[in-house]
Amino acid sequence: MKISAIITLKKDVLDPQGKVIHQTLEDMNFKNINEVRQGKYFEIDVKENDPKKAKEIVEDMCKKLLANLVIENYKIIEIQ
Amino acid sequence: MKISAIITLKKDVLDPQGKVIHQTLEDMNFKNINEVRQGKYFEIDVKENDPKKAKEIVEDMCKKLLANLVIENYKIIEIQ
Numbered sequence: 001m002k003i004s005a006i007i008t009l010k011k012d013v014l015d016p017q018g019k020v021i022h023q024t025l026e027d028m029n030f031k032n033i034n035e036v037r038q039g040k041y042f043e044i045d046v047k048e049n050d051p052k053k054a055k056e057i058v059e060d061m062c063k064k065l066l067a068n069l070v071i072e073n074y075k076i077i078e079i080q
Numbered sequence: 081m082k083i084s085a086i087i088t089l090k091k092d093v094l095d096p097q098g099k100v101i102h103q104t105l106e107d108m109n110f111k112n113i114n115e116v117r118q119g120k121y122f123e124i125d126v127k128e129n130d131p132k133k134a135k136e137i138v139e140d141m142c143k144k145l146l147a148n149l150v151i152e153n154y155k156i157i158e159i160q
Contacts, residue, residue, distance in 0.1 A: 006086075006121050021122070025141055032137070034125035041086050041119035042101070047112040057112070061105055 001049055002079040003058040007067045008039035042066060043079065051078050081129055082159040083138040087147045088119035122146060123159065131158050 009015050015037045022036040044061065048054040055076050062074040089095050095117050102116040124141065128134040135156050142154040 008121070008123065018122075021146075025145060028144060030137065030141060032127040034127055035123075036125070037123045039121035039123065041088070041121040042098075043088065043115075043117040043119065045114035045116070047114055057110070061110060064108060065101075065105060 001051065001054050002043060002045050003054050004077045004079050005042045005044065005058050005062050005066055006039055006075045006077065007042070007062070007072050008075070009037060010071055010073055013071045040066070054078075081131065081134050082123060082125050083134050084157045084159050085122045085124065085138050085142050085146060086119055086155045086157065087122075087142070087152050088155070089117065090151055090153055093151045120146070134158075 018035070018037040021038065022033055025033055025036065044058050046054045046057050048057060055078065058076050059074070062076070063069065067074040098115070098117040101118065102113055105113055105116065124138050126134045126137050128137060135158065138156050139154070142156070143149065147154040
């Protein structure tokens with residue numbers, strides 16, 4: 001089954017890429033933005049049909065490879 | 081309100097980055113993976129309290145800047 005992992009920078013970590021996108025959007029006349037933050041997205045198709053187990057596998061992947069837990073948070077979501 | 085946009089490569093577009101992550105995960109003994117695909121994630125805090133309008137603004141941003149509609153799809157999600 002397909003599980004998705006969203007990796008975002010922690011709140012207090014500066015996100016220069018997000019700031020540049022924010023600035024660019026403002027230059028394009030999107031004036032009503034408070035903040036833009038960028039993250040990473042992974043869609044992982046695991047050979048496991050139990051949603052709970054599949055999520056645990058992906059969580060393990062996040063901890064060991066996909067996320068840098070010092071500066072990043074991860075969120076695991078089941079894809080319908 | 082905060083709206084998130086997920087940008088993914090279209091199904092038929094090759095995702096070399098995803099393939100490398102897949103290979104790396106296998107080398108780390110995650111053997112039960114069918115496929116990994118990578119995407120982009122944006123969290124946009126818009127000065128707009130109507131969810132429908134906020135989503136429309138972010139959709140417009142996706143079309144004009146964030147996504148390359150030739151090879152990418154976007155998904156707009158409201159953050160609770």
